[in-house]
Amino acid sequence: xxxxxxxxxxxxxxxxxxxxxxxxxFPGGKISSVMGPSGAGKTTLLMLIAGLSAPDTGExxxxxxxxxxxxxxxxxxxxxxxxxxxxxxxxxxxxDEEIREELLRLGIPEESLSQPVRExxxxxxxxxxxxxAILYDPELILLDEPFKGLDExxxxxxxxxxxxxxxxxxxxxxxxxxxxxxxxxxxxxxx
Amino acid sequence: MKKTFWYRALAVLIAxxxxxxxxxxVGNKILLVSPIAVAARLATIWREKGFFSTVLxxxxxxxxxxxxxxxxxxxxxxxxxxxxxxxxxxxxYVITFRSVPVAxxxxxxxxxxNFSQLTVFIAFLIVFPVIYANVLQGVRxxxxxxxxxxxxxxxxxxxxxxxxxxxxxxxxxxxxCTISIGMAWKSxxxxxxxxxxxxxxxxxxxxxxxxxxxxxxxxWTIIIVILSVLTEKAFLWxxxxxxxxxxxx
Numbered sequence: 157x158x159x160x161x162x163x164x165x166x167x168x169x170x171x172x173x174x175x176x177x178x179x180x181x182f183p184g185g186k187i188s189s190v191m192g193p194s195g196a197g198k199t200t201l202l203m204l205i206a207g208l209s210a211p212d213t214g215e216x217x218x219x220x221x222x223x224x225x226x227x228x229x230x231x232x233x234x235x236x237x238x239x240x241x242x243x244x245x246x247x248x249x250x251x252d253e254e255i256r257e258e259l260l261r262l263g264i265p266e267e268s269l270s271q272p273v274r275e276x277x278x279x280x281x282x283x284x285x286x287x288x289a290i291l292y293d294p295e296l297i298l299l300d301e302p303f304k305g306l307d308e309x310x311x312x313x314x315x316x317x318x319x320x321x322x323x324x325x326x327x328x329x330x331x332x333x334x335x336x337x338x339x340x341x342x343x344x345x346x347x
Numbered sequence: 348m349k350k351t352f353w354y355r356a357l358a359v360l361i362a363x364x365x366x367x368x369x370x371x372x373v374g375n376k377i378l379l380v381s382p383i384a385v386a387a388r389l390a391t392i393w394r395e396k397g398f399f400s401t402v403l404x405x406x407x408x409x410x411x412x413x414x415x416x417x418x419x420x421x422x423x424x425x426x427x428x429x430x431x432x433x434x435x436x437x438x439x440y441v442i443t444f445r446s447v448p449v450a451x452x453x454x455x456x457x458x459x460x461n462f463s464q465l466t467v468f469i470a471f472l473i474v475f476p477v478i479y480a481n482v483l484q485g486v487r488x489x490x491x492x493x494x495x496x497x498x499x500x501x502x503x504x505x506x507x508x509x510x511x512x513x514x515x516x517x518x519x520x521x522x523x524c525t526i527s528i529g530m531a532w533k534s535x536x537x538x539x540x541x542x543x544x545x546x547x548x549x550x551x552x553x554x555x556x557x558x559x560x561x562x563x564x565x566x567w568t569i570i571i572v573i574l575s576v577l578t579e580k581a582f583l584w585x586x587x588x589x590x591x592x593x594x595x596x
Contacts, residue, residue, distance in 0.1 A: 206499060208498075208499065223499070224499075224500070225496070225499050227492070227496065229492060231492050231493055231495075233511060233514065234514075235514045236510060240510070244500070244502060244506060244510045245500040245502060247503075247506070288500075292500060
């Protein structure tokens, strides 16, 4: 799997320059963590890699076709249940049973699986969004503060699940918590 | 809630009493028929030969026009929401449908079409812009972040429509349907009256005008209102059930 390389990247929002002429390399098939204070452009960096936003200057190469993104906002279809939210991106490729198992492994209670996600707590929505990203079976996964709002036990559980399922894939994790970055392992990039 | 109901019921009763008193004061059943006479007429009118076929004739055409306008309006609005060009191309038609008096369209239709298509077409013309405008607003109110997510995950258009656009269209669609079913009835029957379509409700209204059967006019009017309310309730019930069923998949 090829590395993701960003060369001489600059990104401005109106007058504010968020990223100024920077180079980044994210090793293919490995985990990298991006750290930095809020407002340093961590989310912007992920949006650029995902192709959802274009850099003002510079070049991005090595981004695979299939990628998932755990956005800071969960971006779920609130009227639908957790399984349907995953099926939105997987289609019929994955049987419902497998989706259900993944959601259970991420700690969604069985009785909640048939409820619309608008009734879910913030932490539960987070995990549905993570399940969706995992089951899409991406080559690259972008995680924007994915453990925010999860308590200590859940956080460990979710991190372990991610480590197991994303082994051998390119993972870019944005976090402000050094402990998370350390636990997930791999390269640490500061903004 | 319950209190309001009784107050309203009382107000209706008072209105009926005023009507009865006025009818008695006028003393002419052509000029102003009494509510009792209308009630009596209502009790017999549905037993007359041809009543149900008349009701069916008009109802089928109004509902057909409505359903066609609903489908076309939703499709057009979704397309216009995605491609500005389509919105611009549709603009002259929507503006025309909305601003030209129904009567002009009815006369024009009488020249172009045959009687049996008239009601369908007029109901369609009236309903289409309402559905289109409301649904377009619903499409526009779709969360751009969800659309961005769908783009990232390469979600095919039909699933994106079903999971993301339809839920945000839903409240707009429901209110558009509520408004426009009543409009379809009113305009469809106006068309039948002007076109003197025999065997239709509008035709029956026209007959009551010719023979000065004011009791018939009132009885038919009440029947139209009842049909309009019933079809509205039934249709919204079906729509809500369909939406609820979708969420369970």
